[in-house]
Amino acid sequence: MAHITMLNLTVTPNVSVVRRAKLLPSRVNDSMPIPDFSKNDGLLPAIAQDAATGEVLMLAYMNAESFAETQRSGRAVYYSRSRQKLWRKGDDSGHTQHVKAIYVDCDADTILLKVEQVGAACHEGYRSCFFRQVQGSDVVVTAERLVEPGDVYGK
Amino acid sequence: MAHITMLNLTVTPNVSVVRRAKLLPSRVNDSMPIPDFSKNDGLLPAIAQDAATGEVLMLAYMNAESFAETQRSGRAVYYSRSRQKLWRKGDDSGHTQHVKAIYVDCDADTILLKVEQVGAACHEGYRSCFFRQVQGSDVVVTAERLVEPGDVYGK
Numbered sequence: 001m002a003h004i005t006m007l008n009l010t011v012t013p014n015v016s017v018v019r020r021a022k023l024l025p026s027r028v029n030d031s032m033p034i035p036d037f038s039k040n041d042g043l044l045p046a047i048a049q050d051a052a053t054g055e056v057l058m059l060a061y062m063n064a065e066s067f068a069e070t071q072r073s074g075r076a077v078y079y080s081r082s083r084q085k086l087w088r089k090g091d092d093s094g095h096t097q098h099v100k101a102i103y104v105d106c107d108a109d110t111i112l113l114k115v116e117q118v119g120a121a122c123h124e125g126y127r128s129c130f131f132r133q134v135q136g137s138d139v140v141v142t143a144e145r146l147v148e149p150g151d152v153y154g155k
Numbered sequence: 156m157a158h159i160t161m162l163n164l165t166v167t168p169n170v171s172v173v174r175r176a177k178l179l180p181s182r183v184n185d186s187m188p189i190p191d192f193s194k195n196d197g198l199l200p201a202i203a204q205d206a207a208t209g210e211v212l213m214l215a216y217m218n219a220e221s222f223a224e225t226q227r228s229g230r231a232v233y234y235s236r237s238r239q240k241l242w243r244k245g246d247d248s249g250h251t252q253h254v255k256a257i258y259v260d261c262d263a264d265t266i267l268l269k270v271e272q273v274g275a276a277c278h279e280g281y282r283s284c285f286f287r288q289v290q291g292s293d294v295v296v297t298a299e300r301l302v303e304p305g306d307v308y309g310k
Contacts, residue, residue: 034287034294045200047211054209056202059265071289103285104294106277110214112285122261129260130267132189134226139189139259 036108037064043079044109048121051100051114057121058129060087062111074099076113093152095119120146123153191263192219198234199264203276206255206269212276213284215242217266229254231268248307250274275301278308 035044042064048057060078062070066086069077076097080087090096097115104111122129124145131143190199197219203212215233217225221241224232231252235242245251252270259266277284279300286298 034289045214047202047214049211056204056211056267059200059202059260071291102289103297104287104289105214105284106279106281106286107284110284112211124261126261129262129265130258131261132259134189134257134259136226142258 032108034108035062035067035104035111037067039107039109043081044111046076046078046111046113048076048097048113048115048117051116055128056130057097057115057117057127060089067111070099070113071102076115090118093119093123095121095152097121120152123149125149125152187263189263190217190222190259190266192222194262194264198236199266201231201233201266201268203231203252203268203270203272206271210283211285212252212270212272212282215244222266225254225268226257231270245273248274248278250276250307252276275307278304280304280307 037044043061044063044067045059046062046067047059049055050057061081062077063079066077066079069086069088076089076099078087078089079085096118097113098118099113099115101114102111103114117127120127122131124131125147126143127146128143131141133140133142192199198216199218199222200214201217201222202214204210205212216236217232218234221232221234224241224243231244231254233242233244234240251273252268253273254268254270256269257266258269272282275282277286279286280302281298282301283298286296288295288297
């Protein structure tokens, strides 16, 4: 339900999304726009992977506007579902992502970014957001913190 | 909208999801179940990554039931949003995924599986679903097909 409500309140009017979509790579065939922002209410999951090491750093969401800006700027820009606005990764923390390559999946509804990560991708101060492993009925932290979140975002 | 409709029609009654959720690793602190299937209408994105090479193979979705079965069986089981039922990866193709490790992200609403992939992860016959790169306004196929889809799924 939150998903739907959020999109009604998006900072990007539908008309703008449609206009920007025309700037995107249009079609690999006649039937499917790439990426296809007509799916998932216009919000597609985007995986950020370290271009050098292959480590999966995080997953966030993109709308057509954030995708277009990512392409233009070469810097990862997502759409924050909680804040309901564009999220230029690193604006608060300095932990930006420089985009080296962009891939789309077979259904054109998931994006994969290969990035050069500055600092910690995770707001908890870890290099990757996937710093916890599920082992049976336990959850174990398997990575070391790079930075204290309080030092990055303020206390 | 499809997202909501699908969940109303899920093959797993709510009562079963709740019961199975008790089998899951419960909490890393007192406030957050891990993974947190109370988010995203009970359907969390799950990234499958090749445990040996680090290649990102695909993204699919899991509900509490598919996550619990994945843990029990050691084989990746997703929830198919289009078919609205559990999707035991490889049942049709033989291209199963043996799960080597399971991670959750900082918000406990994305899952990362490190898997041993049998054959092609992608129904298009590619090792990874991310076989297309977006280059400016072009979309370029950057991988080779391992198998012809017709040979795997029938013509």
